[in-house]
Amino acid sequence: MATLLHIDSSVFPSTASASRSVTDAFRTAWQEQHPEGTVVxxxxxxxxxxxxxxxxHLAGFSDPATHTPEQAAAFAERMKLIQELEQADAVLIGAxxxxxxxxxxxxxxxxxxxLMGRTAGVENPSAxxxxxxxxxxxxxxxxxxxPREGMEYVQNYLAATLRDALGMDLDFIVPxxxxxxxxxxxxELIPLFEASRDKAHQEAQEKAKALAARLVA
Incomplete structure (x- = not known):
């Protein structure tokens, strides 16, 4: 059974959030295709x-045997998140x-x-x-x-971190x-917004179904 790690970051609830409505569509399609799978x-x-x-930060660059109690506690919290990522078969992020x-x-x-030396900075990062x-x-x-092409820092940044640093297979949906x-x-742009919204929902459903089918095949 495949595991999907689903992360949302919008400050708005699903009824008012463009990103949440699309991640919800993706997750719903994923679960319909793969009802026995796990969603974290x-x-x-x-x-x-x-x-x-x-x-x-410092705990990530030192031997665990040398960690102070404060470093050990902080690093344990990091490891929970890292292991969730490493154990996921697919990841969905609302950004x-x-x-x-x-x-x-x-x-x-x-x-x-x-984490340099584990999830990044090595030939075969863990994810x-x-x-x-x-x-x-x-x-x-x-x-x-x-006109605002040069101000797009979301896709550029996430490509640098998720694809280039972590080595993940990155795909975007952009409402x-x-x-x-x-x-x-x-x-006057409302019709273009509606078209973009509808396209994003369709892409989410199609990509989720294809990905779920690929992972459980």
Whole structure:
């Protein structure tokens, strides 16, 4: 049975969150395709993981036998997150754009799971090849050729960490223009937002089904 690690980071509930609605669609399709599978869920907005500390950081570069009690405790919390990642057959991440970047809670999770010599910085990092689907929702458009293309730091950053550092098999779903229904200045873009939303949900369902079928084949 395959295990899906599902991580959400939006500060909004599913009824008001573009990223959560798409990750929900992905997870539902996954479970329909693979009802006996396991889903490990982390809502980083409701239950944020600890931000990296000096003890947690330094413990990652030293022999566990030399850890202080504080380092041992901090490193144990990191290891829980790392092992969840390593044991997952697939990963799903909701990563809305806040102020041009990812939520700080998601950055904290990444800081914990990126461990040089284990998950990164080696020829065969421990989560290498694991498929990860990121729902990178954003209020405007930062697509190639748009005026704000140079301000797109979500996909660029997550490609550097998830794909380049951790060696994971990265795929994006990008619902955009999500602020159009709330911002009167963007009202003319509502049809484009609706098309992007519908495409994202369709992609989520198709990708989840294909991935579940591939992993349990």
């Amino acid at each position: 869920y982390r809502d980083l907005s409701v239950n944020p993981v600890p931000h990296i500390t000096a003890d947690a 809305p754009m806040y102020n041009f970047s990812i939520p700080s809670t998601l950055k904290a999770w990444l800081d914990n799971v990126i 290498k090849g694991t498929p990860v689907t990121v729902v990178a929702s954003r209020g405007g458009s930062y697509a190639p050729g748009t 955009e223009l999500t602020m159009a229904p709330q911002n009167p200045a963007m009202s």
